[in-house]
Amino acid sequence: DEPGPDRKAMAREELRRLQSALDNLPPRCRQAVVLKKIEGLSRKEIAQRMGSIEDTVHRHLTEGRHALADLLYGEDWTK
Numbered sequence: 001d002e003p004g005p006d007r008k009a010m011a012r013e014e015l016r017r018l019q020s021a022l023d024n025l026p027p028r029c030r031q032a033v034v035l036k037k038i039e040g041l042s043r044k045e046i047a048q049r050m051g052s053i054e055d056t057v058h059r060h061l062t063e064g065r066h067a068l069a070d071l072l073y074g075e076d077w078t079k
Helices: 005-023 027-038 043-050 054-073
Strands: none
Touching: 005 027, 005 054, 027 043, 027 054, 043 054
16 A cells, blocks of 8 residues: 555654754764665774774764764663
C-alpha cells in the first residue's frame, strides 16, 4: 500500500525538521553524526576520516545526539 498524501506530507516535514536540526549542529558534531548514522561508519573509521581520536568522536556523537534531541523535541538532554 502506498502512503496517503497526508502521510507523505508529514514525512517530508519530519525530514525538513531533521535537516534543519542537523544544519544547526556544530560542524564537527554534524560531520560525526552524518558519518555514523547516515554512512554507517564505526567510531574508528570516523576518527580516521576526521583526523581525530575515537574518544573525541564519541564526544562529538554524544553532543550531537543531545543537541538533536533538544532541537527536535525541545528538551535539554545534557542534564
